[in-house]
Amino acid sequence: MLKEGALSGLKVVELTDQVSGQVAGSFCARLLGDAGADVVKVEPPHGDRYRRNGPYPGGVPDPEWSGLFLYLNSNKRGVSLDIESAGGWAAFLDLTAASDFLVLGQNSSEIERLGLRRERFSDANPGLIVTAITPFGLTGPNSAYLGDDLIAISAGGMAFATPGVPDRVGDPDLEPPLRSNTHMAGYLAGVQGAMASIAALLSRALGQGAGCEIDLSMQEAVAAVMPFELAHASYHKAKGRQPGVFGLMPNAYLPCRDGYVVVMAVMEAHWRNLMDLAGNPDWADLEVFSSGVERARNWDALEPLLLEWTMAHTGAEIAQLAQDRGIPCFPAYTVGQMVDSAHVTERGFMLDMKGPGGEKFKLPGYPVRLERTPWQLFRPAPKLGEHTSEVLGEWLGYSAAQLAELGTR
Amino acid sequence: MTVQPLQGIRIADFGQIIAIPYTAQMLAWLGAEVILIETERRLTTRIWPPFAEAEPGINRSGGFNLVNSSKMSCTLNLREPEGVDLAKQIISVSDVVLENYSSGTMERMGLGYQDVRGLRPDVVYLSLGAFGRTGPMKNLVGFHSVINLFSGLASVTGHKGSHPRIMGGLFPDAFSGCYCVLALLEALYHRAKTGEGQYIEVAMTEALATILPEAVMEYALDGTEPERVGNRHREKAPHNVFRCQGEENWVAISVDGDSQFQALAQAAGSPGWVDDPRFATSEARLGHQDELDPLIENWTKGLQAPDVVVRLQAVGVPAGPVLDSAQVLADPHMIDRGFVQSPDHPEVGPRPMGAFAWGVDGGRPGVARSAPLLGEHNRKVIQELLQVPDHEFKRLMEQGVIG
Numbered sequence: 177m178l179k180e181g182a183l184s185g186l187k188v189v190e191l192t193d194q195v196s197g198q199v200a201g202s203f204c205a206r207l208l209g210d211a212g213a214d215v216v217k218v219e220p221p222h223g224d225r226y227r228r229n230g231p232y233p234g235g236v237p238d239p240e241w242s243g244l245f246l247y248l249n250s251n252k253r254g255v256s257l258d259i260e261s262a263g264g265w266a267a268f269l270d271l272t273a274a275s276d277f278l279v280l281g282q283n284s285s286e287i288e289r290l291g292l293r294r295e296r297f298s299d300a301n302p303g304l305i306v307t308a309i310t311p312f313g314l315t316g317p318n319s320a321y322l323g324d325d326l327i328a329i330s331a332g333g334m335a336f337a338t339p340g341v342p343d344r345v346g347d348p349d350l351e352p353p354l355r356s357n358t359h360m361a362g363y364l365a366g367v368q369g370a371m372a373s374i375a376a377l378l379s380r381a382l383g384q385g386a387g388c389e390i391d392l393s394m395q396e397a398v399a400a401v402m403p404f405e406l407a408h409a410s411y412h413k414a415k416g417r418q419p420g421v422f423g424l425m426p427n428a429y430l431p432c433r434d435g436y437v438v439v440m441a442v443m444e445a446h447w448r449n450l451m452d453l454a455g456n457p458d459w460a461d462l463e464v465f466s467s468g469v470e471r472a473r474n475w476d477a478l479e480p481l482l483l484e485w486t487m488a489h490t491g492a493e494i495a496q497l498a499q500d501r502g503i504p505c506f507p508a509y510t511v512g513q514m515v516d517s518a519h520v521t522e523r524g525f526m527l528d529m530k531g532p533g534g535e536k537f538k539l540p541g542y543p544v545r546l547e548r549t550p551w552q553l554f555r556p557a558p559k560l561g562e563h564t565s566e567v568l569g570e571w572l573g574y575s576a577a578q579l580a581e582l583g584t585r
Numbered sequence: 586m587t588v589q590p591l592q593g594i595r596i597a598d599f600g601q602i603i604a605i606p607y608t609a610q611m612l613a614w615l616g617a618e619v620i621l622i623e624t625e626r627r628l629t630t631r632i633w634p635p636f637a638e639a640e641p642g643i644n645r646s647g648g649f650n651l652v653n654s655s656k657m658s659c660t661l662n663l664r665e666p667e668g669v670d671l672a673k674q675i676i677s678v679s680d681v682v683l684e685n686y687s688s689g690t691m692e693r694m695g696l697g698y699q700d701v702r703g704l705r706p707d708v709v710y711l712s713l714g715a716f717g718r719t720g721p722m723k724n725l726v727g728f729h730s731v732i733n734l735f736s737g738l739a740s741v742t743g744h745k746g747s748h749p750r751i752m753g754g755l756f757p758d759a760f761s762g763c764y765c766v767l768a769l770l771e772a773l774y775h776r777a778k779t780g781e782g783q784y785i786e787v788a789m790t791e792a793l794a795t796i797l798p799e800a801v802m803e804y805a806l807d808g809t810e811p812e813r814v815g816n817r818h819r820e821k822a823p824h825n826v827f828r829c830q831g832e833e834n835w836v837a838i839s840v841d842g843d844s845q846f847q848a849l850a851q852a853a854g855s856p857g858w859v860d861d862p863r864f865a866t867s868e869a870r871l872g873h874q875d876e877l878d879p880l881i882e883n884w885t886k887g888l889q890a891p892d893v894v895v896r897l898q899a900v901g902v903p904a905g906p907v908l909d910s911a912q913v914l915a916d917p918h919m920i921d922r923g924f925v926q927s928p929d930h931p932e933v934g935p936r937p938m939g940a941f942a943w944g945v946d947g948g949r950p951g952v953a954r955s956a957p958l959l960g961e962h963n964r965k966v967i968q969e970l971l972q973v974p975d976h977e978f979k980r981l982m983e984q985g986v987i988g
Contacts, residue, residue, distance in 0.1 A: 182771035211771050231803045247798035294946075311903075315944065318918040321898045323839075326816060326824055327905035330837035333913040335816075335826060337753025338742070342730060352826050353835055353907045356742040356752055357814050363796040364756075365942070367763045372943045374770040375615050375950075378590035381777065388946050395905075396924045396942035401763070402754030403607060403651045403939065405910045410936045411647030412635040414911035417833055423634070429730070429751060436739075436748050438730045504726040508749040510810050511737040511800045514790075519722040525791050526801070538805035539798050543761075543791035544768040548783035549775050 181212015182549040186377070187571070188215040189271045190252070191259070191292070192281035194225045199325070199362025200309040200394060201281015202226070202248040204369035208277060209251030210542060210551055211374075216275075216567050217252045218259070218268060223560045224249075233531025239560060241532055246557045247539050254558025255567050259290070263582050267568060273300040274571045277307060277373055284310040284319050294389035304387040305376045309369050313393035323394065328361035332398025336417065337405050342438055343429040345417050353417070365397035421475045424468030426450075428479070432486040436508040437494050439482065442468045449501040454485040527553070589616025589950075594773065597676050598622060598656065599684040599691065602629055603729075603758035604713055604789065606652040608765040609683055613655035614941060614951050620675055620966055621656045621957065624663065625988050631959065637933040643959050644932045650956035651938045654928060657962035660988050663694050667986045672696060674971045677704040680776075681769060685713040688723045698784045707782035709772045711765055717788030727789065732757040736793035741800055743813035750813075761792040822870035823849075826907050827882045829890040835907035836885055836893040842867060848900040853884040913939070923949030930955035963987055 190205035192198045202217070202224075209215035217224075226248060227239035234241070255271070258264040272278050280292055287293065287308055294306045308314055311323025312331075321327075329335050335353035345351050372390045380387060399406070408415050424442040431437075441450040447468075451460040459465065459481055464474040471478055486494060491507025498505035509517070515538060520526060526538040542551035568574040568582075594617040598609035606621070613619040623631075630649040637645045644650075659675070662668040673696070676682055682701060684691050691697045691712070698710045712718055715727020716735075725731070730751050733739045739749035768785050776782055794801070803809045818824040818839070823846075826835040840846050843859075843866060850858040858864045858880070863873040870877060885893050890906045897904035908916065914937040919925055923944060927935040940951030967973045967987060981987045 182775040207767065229799075231799055231806065233806065235806075243802040244799055247802075312918065313922055313944070315947070316918045316922040318898075321894075321905070322901065322903040323905055324821075324841070324903055326818070326826075326837050326839045327903050330826060330835075330907040331905035333908050333910050334752065334754050334756065335837065336833075336835075336907050336909045339750045340729070340733075340753030340755065341751070343751035348833075351744060352816075352828070354742065354744065354750060355816055356738055357811065357817075358738070358741055358796045358800075360752075360796055364760060364763070367760070367767060368942050371611075371763055371767045371770060372941070372945075374767065374774060375590040376945065378770060378774060378777075379588045381774075382590070382592070383588035390943050390945055392943035393919075393922065393924070396919060396922070396939070399913050399919070399924065399939050400942040401756040401759035402910070403759060404603065404648050405754040406914060406937075406939055407647030407651040408635045409909070409911035409914050410651065410938060411637045411645075411933070412639050414909045416909075431748070436734075438734060438751075440728070440730075499725055502726075504728060504731065506725075506727075506731040506734050508734045508739045509737055510740050511797065511804045512808065512810060514735060514737040514794065515801055515804055517722075517735075519716060519720040519790075520794075523717060523720045523788070523791075525788075525794070526805075535806065537802050540794045540801055541791070543788060543795055544764055545786040546768055546772060546783060547785070548781055549771060 179550065179552065181552065183208060183211040183213040186213040186277070187275040188213045188277040188279060189275045190215060190217045190279045191268070192224070193283070193286050198225055198281055199248065199359040200365035200369060201279050203363055203366030204281070204307060204309060204373065205279040206248055206251055207367065207370035208279070208373060209554070211549070212554070213277070215252040216271060216563070217249055217254050217558065218271070219254060219256050219560060221256055221258050227560070233535035233537055234533050238532070243539070246529070249557035251554050252558060253555070253563035253567055254561060255564045256561030257582070267582060269300070270572050272297050272304060275301070275304060276377070277305045279369065279373070280306065280308040282308070282310060283322055284312065284314050287314065294387070298387070302387060303380060303385045305373055305380065305390070306387070307369050307373045307390040307392065309365050309392045309394065311394050313396065314391040325359050325361045326355055328394035328398050329355040331395045332361065333402060333405060334398050337402065337415065342422065342427045342440065344420065348417055361394045361398050364401055365392060365394045368392060368397045368400065421472050423472055425471040425475050425478065426482060428482070430483060430486045432489055432491050432494055432507065434490045437486055437491045438506050439486065440504045446503045449503050450498070453497050453501065457481070591615040591617035594618070594681065595679045596620065596681045596683060597679040599682070599686065601685050603652055603755060604761050605683050605685040605765070607759045608762040609656065610652055610654055611762065611766045612681070612769065614953070619656040620679070621653055621658050622661055622672060622675065623658060623959070624660055625959065626662060642932070647936065650930060650933070650936065653956040654938065655953045656957055657966060658957035658960055659963055659966040660960040662986055662988060665986045667981065669694055669696065671967065671971065671986070673701065673704055675966065676701045676708065678970060679705065680709065680773070682708055682710045687726070688714055688718050702782070707776055707780055709769060709776060709782045709785065711769060711785040711787065713761060713765055713787045713789065715789050717791065718786050729755045729757045732789045732793050735790050737797055737800060738793055741797065741811045741813065744815045745813060747813060757789055757793050761787060761789040764792045817874060820867070822867065822874050823877055823881055825878055827878070827885040829885050829888055829893060831889070834890045836890040837905045837907055838881065838897065839903045841903065845902050846870065849897065849902050852896050852900050852902065853881065855880070855884070923951070926952045928952045928955040931958065960988065
């Protein structure tokens, strides 16, 4: 039996285009659906871009079974409309007039071209909260710039800051700034967009029901999650990309027998424990390694000695040995090690899914447990146009004749 | 400007290091009154660099001041029963309690959810842990690097053919904080409707794993582990950062489709690229990036990064500068939009910082005040809010309960 979510009874319309804001807008709208809102995703007749992304359960491309689409669009209903046609545009406007939220994931030039600024909606629906997620925002000198995940991660400062502590740039010539092979900026902006939307909902409840326009920039959504990195620039000086040694050591990212491991033992108790694990070698007592500061100063001599120990063990062994003694060491997990870990399994974090041919697979679940308004899978991602008639009838009272005119199925 | 969404909401902030302090800071920016409960006896970010002009001091740390703005500071020694009692009194007049101590610490102090809901039945209480509050790894110490490494993010981050890398910016803390704020706003909306408070639990490792759906699915289907591909993309080429004039300067360029590539070739003064069979179509370019990228870099390295961006954006090619943190804070675009704000601080003066990533109706919710000095609001919280009489306040100070 499904419980009501915190946002049950509220309506959301999502319109995302074929480019940059897609993951951000779709994830933002999904998070509102996760909280119980009735989310309607408006897709063009040829379908959302991520229907063609995969991975596919059977390995064969199928727009109804693209993994990324399934992930981004659960807890939504799907409406297919050609908003470039007169009838489709009118139906889209009717949906926004009946809704509490409109979530847009677009380039700003596309938002301007379609006239999707709040003024367009405020007469018909003064309470509408418009959440527009764009690469560089709707205002400012660079607002018209096109962008995507790589551009936002770069312009927001994260690519330059990667690798991050205690990982270090080895050879600056071979290691340019780096992004992760994910849609990271999209997720960062999507969560912040959902947060901004619900903040606006609380404002609306306190302020005579007026809606607003939220102008969220993906570039800023990246910069916003790096307060410590910005603090260096603001208070002293920005970090460069030259290889450097931290003030206290060891706080290092080192190879081990089967991968890589973080070894952190800057506190004296941790260092003693680490040397115990390493079998108290003669060098452990050398004056040049007698404090965190000395170990940093003489890191070039210490690193190869520590490597002898890490290379003699697997990451899992090091983690076990170290954590038993309260030393914060940890290996780089593969995706499989994470998915299959006893921890993830016991917490029930992964969602178990089934493909069209009964293929079993998993997707990440919800990272927040709310006691009273728990996350639920209210419904899987919609097939293309699955709910067009249902939603246009239910929300707008469209007649069969009107639906036929739109050519909906 | 719209109404502040959290006006009249009071938060008891037991946050440590970054994740929960940053969560509470965002709530303060939304209008909540946030009481940061800290103690002189166990300082963390206050005594860590970066310090203003590298000169240490408990009120001079950028790491502290940039995640604790707009809050009040109240110093309580929670090892003393009377300190815990004062904390309970603060909770009893608060709407939200936030904590990210190691698992079990709040409970040992008598400040766990089951302890405090009797004081304030409709309290919204959020616990954040590196690995969460349940499961075999719940007690593990988890810095941002551990979160990167466990979640699998490091395994999809790295240069081609090379090892897993740790993403920069300590972002798992603040990103988890965003999920916390989202959950808290939902819970406060639910409370406004029903009068019910609730307990919320968040795991940082899980927050980070939410950005890896494709890798998780591929592994679950047939055991495939992702390859590390540097800055490359499964569909777009070229898609990389390219060296520009000067030291440590790069530009990011991402080309989606043949017409954008044609525009890039024109802008780079090499219209012939589009006739080269290796580069003529997206599919061909995906297979020949090792040859194409150096040609593009030959062009960009003679130019300033902002110049490349302007030239490419003018012809509809997605491009952006690779900014370092000083350039982020000095970026005219983000300054114009109101992202960069500089609240004045009594000891270190105005310092730029990032506010919310969004504007509302042309205004920007954000930093009202700089971070508090250590214990700056002890009197305000303990005497004015809790109504502790003056002589009692002095005694608690002298006995080190406050402090």
